[in-house]
Amino acid sequence: MAKISFHHSDGNVDVLDVDPGTSLMRAAVTNGVDGIVGECGGQAMCATCHVYVRPEYLDGLPDIGDDEEEMLECTAGPRDETRSRLGCQITVGDGLEQIEVDVPDDQI
Amino acid sequence: MTAAATDARPVPTADWVTIPDLYRNPYPIYQKLRAESPVHWVPAVNRYMVTSYQACHVIEQDQERFSADETNSLMKRAMGHSMLRKDDPEHDVDRKSYGNVLRPKAIKEHWNAIFQANSDKYLAQLKAAGPGSDFIWDYAAPYAAENLRLIMGFHNASQEDMQRWSQTMIDGTGNYADDPEVWAKSEQSYNEVDDAIDEILPYLRKNPDASLLSGMTSMPIPLEAIRANMKMTIGGGLNEPRDVLGTTVWALLDNPDQLAQVLADETLYARAFEESVRWVAPIGMYPRETTADTVLEGVQLPAGARLGIVVGAANRDPAVFEDPESFNINREKKPHLAFGGGNHFCAGAWVARASVAQIAMPQVFRELPNLRLDPDNTPVDAGWVFRGMTKMPVLWG
Numbered sequence A: 001m002a003k004i005s006f007h008h009s010d011g012n013v014d015v016l017d018v019d020p021g022t023s024l025m026r027a028a029v030t031n032g033v034d035g036i037v038g039e040c041g042g043q044a045m046c047a048t049c050h051v052y053v054r055p056e057y058l059d060g061l062p063d064i065g066d067d068e069e070e071m072l073e074c075t076a077g078p079r080d081e082t083r084s085r086l087g088c089q090i091t092v093g094d095g096l097e098q099i100e101v102d103v104p105d106d107q108i
Numbered sequence B: 001m002t003a004a005a006t007d008a009r010p011v012p013t014a015d016w017v018t019i020p021d022l023y024r025n026p027y028p029i030y031q032k033l034r035a036e037s038p039v040h041w042v043p044a045v046n047r048y049m050v051t052s053y054q055a056c057h058v059i060e061q062d063q064e065r066f067s068a069d070e071t072n073s074l075m076k077r078a079m080g081h082s083m084l085r086k087d088d089p090e091h092d093v094d095r096k097s098y099g100n101v102l103r104p105k106a107i108k109e110h111w112n113a114i115f116q117a118n119s120d121k122y123l124a125q126l127k128a129a130g131p132g133s134d135f136i137w138d139y140a141a142p143y144a145a146e147n148l149r150l151i152m153g154f155h156n157a158s159q160e161d162m163q164r165w166s167q168t169m170i171d172g173t174g175n176y177a178d179d180p181e182v183w184a185k186s187e188q189s190y191n192e193v194d195d196a197i198d199e200i201l202p203y204l205r206k207n208p209d210a211s212l213l214s215g216m217t218s219m220p221i222p223l224e225a226i227r228a229n230m231k232m233t234i235g236g237g238l239n240e241p242r243d244v245l246g247t248t249v250w251a252l253l254d255n256p257d258q259l260a261q262v263l264a265d266e267t268l269y270a271r272a273f274e275e276s277v278r279w280v281a282p283i284g285m286y287p288r289e290t291t292a293d294t295v296l297e298g299v300q301l302p303a304g305a306r307l308g309i310v311v312g313a314a315n316r317d318p319a320v321f322e323d324p325e326s327f328n329i330n331r332e333k334k335p336h337l338a339f340g341g342g343n344h345f346c347a348g349a350w351v352a353r354a355s356v357a358q359i360a361m362p363q364v365f366r367e368l369p370n371l372r373l374d375p376d377n378t379p380v381d382a383g384w385v386f387r388g389m390t391k392m393p394v395l396w397g
């Protein structure tokens, strides 16, 4: 199992233990985490799964692909040049056993 | 039987629902249905109608239990077997063949200039026709049709062809009465589209551009799939932007306070667009089919049940939206289901937003000062599977 923590701006944290291979978006939607919508089901098409990755986990992430880069320009919340990612493009497991992210206030 | 199935409630029947009532105004019917149960068997529609937000949302996210590949689908007969009626992984292959054509970067680089030119052209025609002309048929429809024609790459067709193809094949998709005349027109369009594709592909191979069909020439995708996907996109990419444009203008003219707000701040057209598709979803219902006996939001459904996912009702669910029946661009932002969700999430959502909210709406209100409805010629809103303005004469100046 891998561990994902979603930090909300009101201080609440959702901590999930999920199977390796699960995306942050899928984990959030399946477990009803507030503030992650994931309209397009993970096709990097809707920009409603935006998260800010906490700095200490940035090194373990795959590079930002072209589709993800394009969508990060379309997020409702402001983009952070280093921390903004799409939750659907990051899967846990395989070297990323734990990750903590901040959930933006706006997703749509 | 599983424990869940034993506990599940049976599906109520709503034999009082009629198609003409739905066509005129489905919303009071949806209110009544939703208050009673998230799902009903509706004999007049010959489907289980799913009307609660939560139930529609669950279905969109679960293609294992709720398949898009419907048995005896009229859409397959009218348009061929497109991505919209496939599940993954087959669906994904077709969807990938659309490449980046409908995505924000291509819209910025190629399509916005074309949308602007088309809006200039049809707005000039509307002005020439003068006050009293019809906003839908003299502007919104040709604008949406010409945009789609160029996005798709039909350089050998006219926007009028696009409108005829779209409407006749949509009518085929909804031809539950099996009217032979409807089938004849639908089949004629089917053949015309196939011929147009056969003719244009060799041209686009030599003269590539940013269009969908041009992209197809270098994709490993069978001609059968190209043909079906193009027909579905003609049916799904024209009437909807036309209708959201009409509905949004109508709603703003009917709500002067909100109109004043967007006139003072043009970035609010984006809010008005999203609120409009929530309030009146241009595609009000789309089908799915259960793959096994299952329980949906506490209601028992048999295997092979034909479902109607009524996003037009889900978008007005009071469990999610406060005062859901009113148009209010200032409401608390919540995700609506007008573009569907999950793997079939509308591929044209960014195109619709750019062409309608970014280009058409601001220009219309800028160039038609004091735009208003014609008090002597009332507009008509109609439909339920597809809903929009069927007539909207306007005055200005």
Ligand code: HEM
Pocket: B083, B084, B085, B095, B102, B148, B151, B233, B236, B237, B238, B240, B241, B244, B277, B281, B282, B283, B286, B287, B337, B338, B339, B340, B341, B343, B344, B345, B346, B347, B348, B349, B351, B352
């Ligand atoms: C406001 C305008 C629009 C609305 C409300 C809308 C709505 C929808 C909905 C609800 C679906 C999913 C249906 C289902 O799951 O069965 C869909 C799919 C689709 N739409 Fe749109 N649409 C709009 C504009 C467009 C435009 C302009 C295009 C093309 C340029 C387009 C192309 C498509 C395609 C290709 C699909 C199929 C996606 C798939 O199966 O993966 N749509 N649309």
Ligand code: FES
Pocket: A025, A037, A038, A039, A040, A041, A042, A043, A044, A045, A046, A047, A048, A049, A071, A086, A087, A088, A089
């Ligand atoms: S779920 Fe749509 S972009 Fe991530």
